[in-house]
Amino acid sequence: MNNKRSHQESAGGAGYGGIGKGHECSSTSSGKAKMWDEEQDAGGGGMDELLEVLGYKVKSSEMADVAEKLEQLEMAMGTTLHLPGDTVHFNPSDLSGWVQSMLTELNNPAANLDILDHPVLQSHRVDDPLLAPAESSSVSTVGFSNSRQQQIETTQSSRVYNDDSEYDLRAIPGSAAYPQTQEKESNRKRLKTSSGSSNSLPPPTLLPSSQPIGTVAEPTRPVILVDSQETGVRLVHTLLACAEAVQQDNLKLADALVKHVHVLAASQAGAMGKVAGYFAEALARRIYRIYPQDSLSVSYSDMLQRYFYETCPYLKFAHFTANQAILEAFATASRVHVIDFGLKEGMQWPALIQALALRPGGPPAFRLTGIGPPQPDNTDALQQVGWKLAQLADAIGVEFHFRGFVANSLADIEPSMLDLGPADTEAVAVNSVFELHRLLARPGAIDKVLSSIKAMRPKIVTLVEQEANHNGPVFLDRFTEALHYYSSLFDSMEGSGLVPPTDDQLMSEMYLGRQICNVVASEGADRVERHETLTQWRARMGSASFEPVHLGSNAFKQASMLLALFAGGDGYRVEENNGCLMLGWHTRRLIATSAWQPATESH
Amino acid sequence: MQQKKAEEKEKKPKFFINDHADILTEILKRLDGPSLGVAACVCRLWCAIARNDSLWEHLCFRHVASPPPSSVRPVVLALGGYKRLYMVCVRPVLTRLGHSDLVRRRVWTRDEVQLSLSLFCVDYYERRLGGASASSLMFLCKPVNV
Numbered sequence: 102m103n104n105k106r107s108h109q110e111s112a113g114g115a116g117y118g119g120i121g122k123g124h125e126c127s128s129t130s131s132g133k134a135k136m137w138d139e140e141q142d143a144g145g146g147g148m149d150e151l152l153e154v155l156g157y158k159v160k161s162s163e164m165a166d167v168a169e170k171l172e173q174l175e176m177a178m179g180t181t182l183h184l185p186g187d188t189v190h191f192n193p194s195d196l197s198g199w200v201q202s203m204l205t206e207l208n209n210p211a212a213n214l215d216i217l218d219h220p221v222l223q224s225h226r227v228d229d230p231l232l233a234p235a236e237s238s239s240v241s242t243v244g245f246s247n248s249r250q251q252q253i254e255t256t257q258s259s260r261v262y263n264d265d266s267e268y269d270l271r272a273i274p275g276s277a278a279y280p281q282t283q284e285k286e287s288n289r290k291r292l293k294t295s296s297g298s299s300n301s302l303p304p305p306t307l308l309p310s311s312q313p314i315g316t317v318a319e320p321t322r323p324v325i326l327v328d329s330q331e332t333g334v335r336l337v338h339t340l341l342a343c344a345e346a347v348q349q350d351n352l353k354l355a356d357a358l359v360k361h362v363h364v365l366a367a368s369q370a371g372a373m374g375k376v377a378g379y380f381a382e383a384l385a386r387r388i389y390r391i392y393p394q395d396s397l398s399v400s401y402s403d404m405l406q407r408y409f410y411e412t413c414p415y416l417k418f419a420h421f422t423a424n425q426a427i428l429e430a431f432a433t434a435s436r437v438h439v440i441d442f443g444l445k446e447g448m449q450w451p452a453l454i455q456a457l458a459l460r461p462g463g464p465p466a467f468r469l470t471g472i473g474p475p476q477p478d479n480t481d482a483l484q485q486v487g488w489k490l491a492q493l494a495d496a497i498g499v500e501f502h503f504r505g506f507v508a509n510s511l512a513d514i515e516p517s518m519l520d521l522g523p524a525d526t527e528a529v530a531v532n533s534v535f536e537l538h539r540l541l542a543r544p545g546a547i548d549k550v551l552s553s554i555k556a557m558r559p560k561i562v563t564l565v566e567q568e569a570n571h572n573g574p575v576f577l578d579r580f581t582e583a584l585h586y587y588s589s590l591f592d593s594m595e596g597s598g599l600v601p602p603t604d605d606q607l608m609s610e611m612y613l614g615r616q617i618c619n620v621v622a623s624e625g626a627d628r629v630e631r632h633e634t635l636t637q638w639r640a641r642m643g644s645a646s647f648e649p650v651h652l653g654s655n656a657f658k659q660a661s662m663l664l665a666l667f668a669g670g671d672g673y674r675v676e677e678n679n680g681c682l683m684l685g686w687h688t689r690r691l692i693a694t695s696a697w698q699p700a701t702e703s704h
Numbered sequence: 705m706q707q708k709k710a711e712e713k714e715k716k717p718k719f720f721i722n723d724h725a726d727i728l729t730e731i732l733k734r735l736d737g738p739s740l741g742v743a744a745c746v747c748r749l750w751c752a753i754a755r756n757d758s759l760w761e762h763l764c765f766r767h768v769a770s771p772p773p774s775s776v777r778p779v780v781l782a783l784g785g786y787k788r789l790y791m792v793c794v795r796p797v798l799t800r801l802g803h804s805d806l807v808r809r810r811v812w813t814r815d816e817v818q819l820s821l822s823l824f825c826v827d828y829y830e831r832r833l834g835g836a837s838a839s840s841l842m843f844l845c846k847p848v849n850v
Contacts, residue, residue, distance in 0.1 A: 421822070446833060447829075448826065448829070448830075451825045451826050451828070451829035452822040452823075452825055452826055454825070455779060455783075455821060455822060456822065458775070458779050459773065459775050459776060459779060459818075459821070461773070463775075489829065489832050489833060492832060493825070493828065493832070496782040496783070496828075497778070497779045497782045497783065497825075498778065498779070498782075655815070658815050659815060659818070659819055662815060662816060662819050663819065665800065666796070666797060666800050
């Protein structure tokens with residue numbers, strides 16, 4: 102009956118999860134396995150009853166195979182723009198044969214379809230533990246959140262590494278590998294490895310073993326995908342598979358996958374494609390060990406940040422909320438001193454100077470100490486900024502002094518350098534916008550800086566950081582988290598409604614692209630984009646004897662108003678979290694502003 | 705006959721608005737932004753009057769619940785004047801917030817004034833900085849995604 106099916110692909114096409122057997126998944130896995138066993142006993146020639154009712158004739162033993170071919174067909178139809186209409190297809194009720202005939206047709210015209218058809222679409226193979234282990238010649242671990250995986254061992258996994266084909270893309274899960282429901286996971290598990298019965302098998306498809314057994318590689322939090330289309334999901338999966346390959350040091354596979362990502366990303370419009378492009382580049386750098394020069398140009402990265410400042414509200418939010426906290430802390434002081442850990446172009450300070458000028462009771466004397474990295478061309482960029490700020494302050498009548506410090510790292514700054522007077526003469530504020538996380542790259546640096554801050558006896562410490570954990574020990578976790586974080590960021594920037602994207606937007610994206618590169622491709626002391634979540638920073642500040650200062654409702658109001666002004670403002674959300682303000686895009690929180698003061702000795 | 709005409713001429717008081725700049729100023733003060741801009745195109749006198757910054761000051765803070773403190777004026781003048789404040793900050797902020805569902809009132813709050821002034825100050829600073837582009841407030845001009 103099924104003569105056309107000559108090769109029995111030894112993979113389970115999990116895509117058929119919905120056909121027929123889906124409703125049985127609610128039972129326990131052992132129960133399911135038993136049912137499966139019964140069908141085995143019924144003989145390989147028996148037709149699947151459920152499908153038969155619908156009018157399709159498929160042998161139970163061939164279910165996996167048919168499903169996989171259907172998947173291939175779907176993929177092939179998705180990628181070709183036209184279907185050849187000459188051939189006559191017989192007997193569509195014979196699913197297996199019909200699908201095969203469609204596939205051979207589609208396969209022939211375009212040779213490049215082979216890449217996409219053949220190995221890509223083979224899904225995971227699953228070992229059914231109820232089968233005698235000797236029968237199955239290959240096993241793999243599938244999915245991440247089913248604890249049964251732990252029982253599965255990986256054998257003969259070295260085979261896949263010997264394959265010299267550049268297009269060995271077998272690690273890419275098929276479209277069935279959506280980490281969505283337990284149901285599908287269990288379905289995959291039930292698939293029989295038909296390798297036991299077949300003789301003419303190609304080398305079995307193997308997956309590299311997945312994450313260390315026991316750890317959940319796939320985030321258990323809901324996966325928020327930016328693009329819900331088929332190719333978007335495939336893009337994400339390919340990226341994750343590539344990252345996993347990198348994690349396991351399977352560089353050949355990773356190389357093939359990253360090339361595939363480039364192909365997919367090129368055809369993906371919108372934010373997802375751009376993000377994928379940057380992540381693919383970063384992965385490629387990691388694979389080939391071409392690490393980016395972090396010190397390439399400080400002024401270049403400052404310029405990029407300026408574009409980022411202009412096109413989206415994140416930096417403005419950071420500045421406005423931090424300024425509000427500082428303003429409230431300085432309410433009664435007559436001399437104030439702000440220490441800025443990352444002066445850059447000083448965009449934060451005009452608004453504060455102006456607010457101080459309009460303070461009821463008149464402006465205080467304002468002293469600013471700006472810290473910045475050394476410039477490659479030895480220009481004194483800090484002084485330039487200070488000079489411009491001085492002009493502004495002079496114009497609006499605020500007494501202003503500026504001092505700049507050049508330092509490679511914040512840990513090099515000693516409080517004694519800063520010329521701080523006694524505590525009651527001036528009120529000190531320490532401001533750090535996206536700077537502290539860089540210290541986590543060197544052990545001990547953050548503690549030193551936090552104790553330096555305490556020695557400065559500040560009235561308030563304002564801290565703005567990215568709300569993401571990009572500093573976990575496991576590369577794949579970092580990668581996954583970063584992928585979601587930057588997808589949200591890019592998505593928010595997409596909402597400006599400008600097509601084609603302006604220079605500003607492109608530069609802003611490049612600014613983020615450099616961060617992505619650092620998170621993914623760098624390691625050790627070079628990896629400075631070690632973002633941590635507000636919770637983690639709270640713990641850190643708490644253990645360094647800082648207590649939180651709540652940001653008031655004024656800050657919240659200002660932030661809300663600011664965001665309402667932005668194009669695409671509907672997507673931005675300001676939320677208050679235990680006295681800290683967070684800015685997010687839809688449901689994803691992106692940056693967090695918090696304020697601190699040294700804990701008062703009350704023992 | 706000529707006597708009659710002369711009498712008629714004497715009876716009709718000639719009122720030519722351009723002779724009374726103070727009245728003109730009072731009238732123009734009550735116009736909204738676009739109308740003021742149009743008025744400035746009428747003739748040289750109107751143009752000169754419309755350029756008077758105090759007119760724009762009135763326009764900027766017309767909707768404010770309470771008049772701004774006196775310290776605001778020198779700051780605004782130093783940063784570029786009320787006309788610029790209106791064009792660059794106040795008008796976009798008003799239109800943007802006016803369209804938003806959250807805000808449907810015509811009266812400003814102090815916070816909105818403060819925000820506008822802050823943005824205005826940033827604009828001033830950016831223009832002095834030069835460099836990349838002085839378009840920090842471009843986001844105010846972009847269309848809002850509905």
